[in-house]
Amino acid sequence: xxxxxxxxxxxxxxxxxxxxxxxxxxxxxxxxxxxxxxxxxxxxxxxxxxxxxxxxxxxxxxxxxxxxxxxxxxxxxxxxxxxxxxxxxxxxxxxxxxxxxxxxxxxxxxxxxxxxxxxxxxxxxxxxxxxxxxxxxxxxxxxxxxxxxxxxxxxxxxxxxxxxxxxxxxxxxxxxxxxxxxxxxxxxxxxxxxxxxxxxxxxxxxxxxxxxxxxxxxxxxxxxxxxxxxxxxxxxxxxxxxxxxxxxxxxxxxxxxxxxxxxxxxxxxxxxxxxxxxxxxxxxxxxxxxxxxxxxxxxxxxxxxxxxxxxxxxxxxxxxxxxxxxxxxxxxxxxxxxxxxxxxxxxxxxxxxxxxxxxxxxxxxxxxx
Numbered sequence: 540x541x542x543x544x545x546x547x548x549x550x551x552x553x554x555x556x557x558x559x560x561x562x563x564x565x566x567x568x569x570x571x572x573x574x575x576x577x578x579x580x581x582x583x584x585x586x587x588x589x590x591x592x593x594x595x596x597x598x599x600x601x602x603x604x605x606x607x608x609x610x611x612x613x614x615x616x617x618x619x620x621x622x623x624x625x626x627x628x629x630x631x632x633x634x635x636x637x638x639x640x641x642x643x644x645x646x647x648x649x650x651x652x653x654x655x656x657x658x659x660x661x662x663x664x665x666x667x668x669x670x671x672x673x674x675x676x677x678x679x680x681x682x683x684x685x686x687x688x689x690x691x692x693x694x695x696x697x698x699x700x701x702x703x704x705x706x707x708x709x710x711x712x713x714x715x716x717x718x719x720x721x722x723x724x725x726x727x728x729x730x731x732x733x734x735x736x737x738x739x740x741x742x743x744x745x746x747x748x749x750x751x752x753x754x755x756x757x758x759x760x761x762x763x764x765x766x767x768x769x770x771x772x773x774x775x776x777x778x779x780x781x782x783x784x785x786x787x788x789x790x791x792x793x794x795x796x797x798x799x800x801x802x803x804x805x806x807x808x809x810x811x812x813x814x815x816x817x818x819x820x821x822x823x824x825x826x827x828x829x830x831x832x833x834x835x836x837x838x839x840x841x842x843x844x845x846x847x848x849x850x851x852x853x854x855x856x857x858x859x860x861x862x863x864x865x866x867x868x869x870x871x872x873x874x875x876x877x878x879x880x881x882x883x884x885x886x887x888x889x890x891x892x893x894x895x896x897x898x899x900x901x902x903x904x905x906x907x908x
Contacts, residue, residue: 572787573597573637575627575676577618577667578644579606582744583682583737586780587641594784597634601627602644618644618663621670628674639678639787640671642722645715647747649862650845653710660714664721672730679722680786681734685799685873686864687716693769693872698879699736699797709864723795731794733786733883738801738875741815742776742895743902751858752812753819753903760860761816764870765830767809772801772874775895778888785886798880804892805874818896820905830870837866 574591578584579600585608591598592610600606601614601623612634616623628637646659664681671679685694687702689712694700702716719734726732741749755761774782782800813823828836840859881887890898893907900907 571595571597571635572639572678573599573630573635574639574641574787575599575601575637575671576611576641576643577601577627578642578682579608579611580604581643582742582746582776583740583779583783584641584643586776587643587783590780590784597630599627599630599637617659618642618667619658621666624667624670625674628670628676636675637671638676639680640667640676641680641682641783641787642667643682645682645711645718647711649709649711649858649865650841651710652845656710656714660711661717661721664718668721668725672725677729677731678787678790679725679730679732680783680790681719681722681732682783683719683734683736683797684712684715685736685738685875686712687719687736689867689873695770695872695874696876697799698876699799702797708867709862712864719797723797726795731790733790733794734797735783735786736797736799737774737779737782738799738873739771739773740776740779741773741899743899745776749815749819749899752815753821755860756816756819756821756824759826761812761824762826762828762833762869763809763812763824764828764833764866767807767812767827769808769870769872770805770874771808771811771868771872772803772805773811773892774801775888775890775892777890777895778802781889782880782884782886785884789884793883796883798883799875799877800880800884801875801877802888802890802892802895803877805872806892808869814896814907815899818899818905818907819903830866833866833870834863837863 574596576584576588579588580602585606588598588600588608588611598611600608600611606613614627630636646656687707688700702719704713704716707713707716722732723734752761816824841862896907
């Protein structure tokens, strides 16, 4: 789970676009715009790349293993490797130059060596930005997280507050905040940047939240903290893809800011955990833990996790059962004002929470009761 956002242009109550070069509305992205999508072996990156191919765009993907996206040019490697990055940004004969980047790739985990987060999320972004500028890229969509502006307290109806590596909770949020700030600092008229902060993406095939809840619940490893009544907004996977694609034409009139992207339908966190479990064919979560106990347990788990034998870690899903960041996310409200996001992207979610749950239930054979 995650939450947050970044720098100049934090959105307004009216949602009126107020950045450089405003026009009446977003022009459609040119069909021949060659787009590089990083991190396309994951659900979000591969879904974005697939939709771009379907829309007629030349697409290159860059990730550590094959993307599996039919019709895309696949480059395998790390965003930290300069030679691989240059290869991905150099179009072969017969394809137009790469002019847009959608940067999804990141180290996403609740634990791990801080140096790995720094290397991939910060230095990888720095390497990719420098190479993209040299290659003549003019459009950049940074996939960030609301966690970059989350300091542990509830966020209720906020817009995109400034990203803060210093206040962010945990190495993932810290390095994603730094990565977003790097991207927005590179914004210019000839290198237009938008940072999108999708909030808690879920849906069929999602291993970060949906399947983790489904798998952990029967094992008694999916607690509901406190009364589970904190309101949390989420984002169905198809809506996330639509919003990211809408960012490309939006860059023609708005750039240099961050936008939080959600379904705009806050729900109680305990309700959603229970409904995800049922949609996945599991029973209702039986484990309930006081919030204070959860925070203490999360802190303790973080302190010992990296010192545990790998055989112990592998008995679960490779992630600690709880961290302080996760406990905070599960016990505090975080939902966001979407008016600025809708105005800039000229987009609204097409798939409601109820329809998304029905799709999850059909995929996993569960129920929506």
